[in-house]
Amino acid sequence: MHVKVLGTLSARIGKISVHPTALKQRRVLALLALSAGMISNDQLIEEIWEETPPKSAVTALQTYVLALRKRISDAGVDGKQVLVTRDGGYQIRLADGGLDARIFGEHVQNGHRLVAARDFQGAVDAYRMAESLWRGGPFTDVSPGPLLAIEAARLEELHIGAIEGRIEAELRLGRHRSVVSELSALTAQHPLHEHIHAQYILALHRSGRRDQALSAYSRVRTSLRRELGVEPSPRLWHLQRDVLMAENLSINANEELGGYPGDRKSA
Structure with missing residues (x-):
């Protein structure tokens, strides 16, 4: 089954x-x-x-x-x-490989391991395999009760982690311009997600779009202050400072983005 x-x-x-x-x-x-x-x-x-x-x-x-x-x-x-x-x-009892969510999770974890091993192209491939299984929000026709709602939240978090991880690997490979449009949409969907905004600012800056990078920082700072009453985290502040100074940002510096998905403990 x-x-x-x-x-x-x-x-x-x-x-x-x-x-x-x-x-x-x-x-x-x-x-x-x-x-x-x-x-x-x-x-x-x-x-x-x-x-x-x-x-x-x-x-x-x-x-x-x-x-x-x-x-x-x-x-x-x-x-x-x-x-x-x-x-x-x-x-x-399901058949081997009988649950798409389980296969999805395995691909995501494999992507994290490959990022940690610095096999960035392999990580991109693993994350894309995971994303190909995502047909939409979990069990959208079920109207989940309390336990399934927890599972749905876990799967949604795993999904955004797969996207973050794949984009991180793309950035490590120098593909800044190719991910800018996707990151623009993601920041609109997740206005308070600092890591995605950091990826967007970095991608813009490395694509030679310094003014847009600074505007992106201003938007996330405004959202954080308005919605949560907090200032951006130090990693975002340092990234903005580096853009202002037009430094040659290093994609490999963990402190700039606060670590990478492959370095995190899985939920």
Whole structure:
């Protein structure tokens, strides 16, 4: 069984779709797929009904599980062997490489390792493989409950980390001009994300666009002061100072951008 959660939820056995149409069943499937092990009945009930489960919640949950198993069995596989009952909960068994989010995470971590090893082209390739799996926000057709909302936030953070990491590797390879347009859009989408803004300022400056680099710094400083009541971090201030002094910025100086994704501990 293969499940995709990066975008709309999709579940297939071979070429046969076993994707449930009912919202509560989709929540159950998504949460089970994202778990490396068992999910307890209590966790599933919390995900389905949040803070107001009915008295019949356990029975209803069993009904949803039976419905999912029937879809799996109708595709020619024993549903009980795929969606397994455990003491106090359930576990889903997916095929090798059966979850796009897991493959996505592996590519991102590989990209981080390659940056740390200074294989920047390899890192770009790994990050691009991760980004190719991203079909949109996680399980966009599920309307997540509290536990899936946490998973969605984790995956979104991993996604932005993949983009940051790939752009960082591109900058290390001297491809400043090729990432300027993308960074312009990213800074608009993430007006308070200092690392992305630092990448943008550096890319502009290294592309010979000093005035635009200084304008970009002014915009992020204004946003930080207005929204958070804080000044830019020292790394941004030093970057602005270097642009003002028209120094030959070094892409390899960690302190300029506050470290690189490959140097960070993964969440």
